[in-house]
Amino acid sequence: MAMLLATILDPRCKRTHGWPNELRERVKVELKVQYDEIKPQNNTQPEENFSNNNSSIDRFHAYIFGPQVIEENEDTEFDNYFRTPQASYDTNPFQWWQNNKDSFPVLYELARKYLCIPATSVPSERLFSDAGNQICEERNRLKASTVTELLFLKRNSEYFNVFK
Template sequence: MGRPLLKPIQEVDTRWNSTYAMLQRIHDLREPLGATLANLTNDITPFSAEEYESIQQCLLVLKPFHLATVELSEEQRVSGSKVIPMVKMLRHRTGRLCTTMANPLAQKLASNVQSTLNDKFAIVEKMTALSVATLVDPRYKEMGFCSANSSQAAVERLTRECANIIPPPPPSPPPPSSQESSEQEDNLWGLLDSHVGTQRGSNATASAIAEVQRYLKDPHLPRSEDPLKYWERHHLVFPHVSQIAMRYLCTPASSVPCERVFSKAGEIVSSRRNRLKPSTVEHILFLNKNLERKTSTQ
């Protein structure tokens, strides 16, 4: 038929997007599949036009999850801070599809997906690593949360962590002796000096609250920009929040990068190459990762 040679894709339970890939390939190959089944002697009934329409509508429901999975599986960009905003966007998109879908099968799929999405990710905004990572990502901050209570709890958590890393104030001087008291009474600047001494003992929590609030009021970063470069420019403006950001923004969104390393290691250490030293395997793996990074950047 003058078309690219493609094979049908089989759904696999352990591959997250395999259902979407299977249906997409069936829909793309509907004409070759129909022609092939018509010329073969078998008892397989080809899909009808209504069934292909249902497949197309179901693909609209599954496509946002396909895009989210691909984006959260990246290795070269910050990903952990995207989880909570991504769930928010998926809920919004699925909710709209539930009300606009005319196809009964696609509407039922959207409803089931929305219900499962709410059940599976009900506690995601309460997870410390993901909630703080979202908050210190200047692209999202409080805007990335669905719940205002979860957003406020994340702000309080960030404030506590900032207060813990702020160095304690210097110890207050001992009370003046009777001789020093008499000297202070004769000191013209005694009142001003006492106020300065009081200000030195400022509360670390108050300093953390002020810094966190200044950061939250700073304009959001466009979603296409790199949050790590933002903190490279602002680490002196928000010194303590930047330390928290460097601690949490390295959180990966999924285990995909680790699984890729395991798969590559399985290709390297095989029944025919089982005498490699662990150090040699490690060097080969890191060499492959460096080559992949250079290729992706080019």
């Protein structure tokens, strides 16, 4: 799931074209759960607008209409991230998050968590091993893009139900 969360937090890939709808929604739900865990809890009471001038008309309006409550639309950060245009392919995702951390502070923290370099070389060694298994004497004329797609499917087959 970590790799899928990293993919959806990459501003170049957040639209997740080609993903089954069920997988896309499952990843968004998991991201929302983690977002809600990090999101600062706003335990303050709603802001009330009262006039400093306590004239009789103001007291009358407050009695009839009640206090004016300003409600904030929660989760705008989460929703706005998916509404913003997808970044171009040559965009540096780390620079994009650095530039947009004020707009998406909670998602910025999640991006820092998931868009990091793995601490070990095991995943890359597995990938090289898989590449060696894909390219052999019988398959030595595959295009680089085809090998890339085969390796992607191999590493992500459990999420796409391709080989089952």
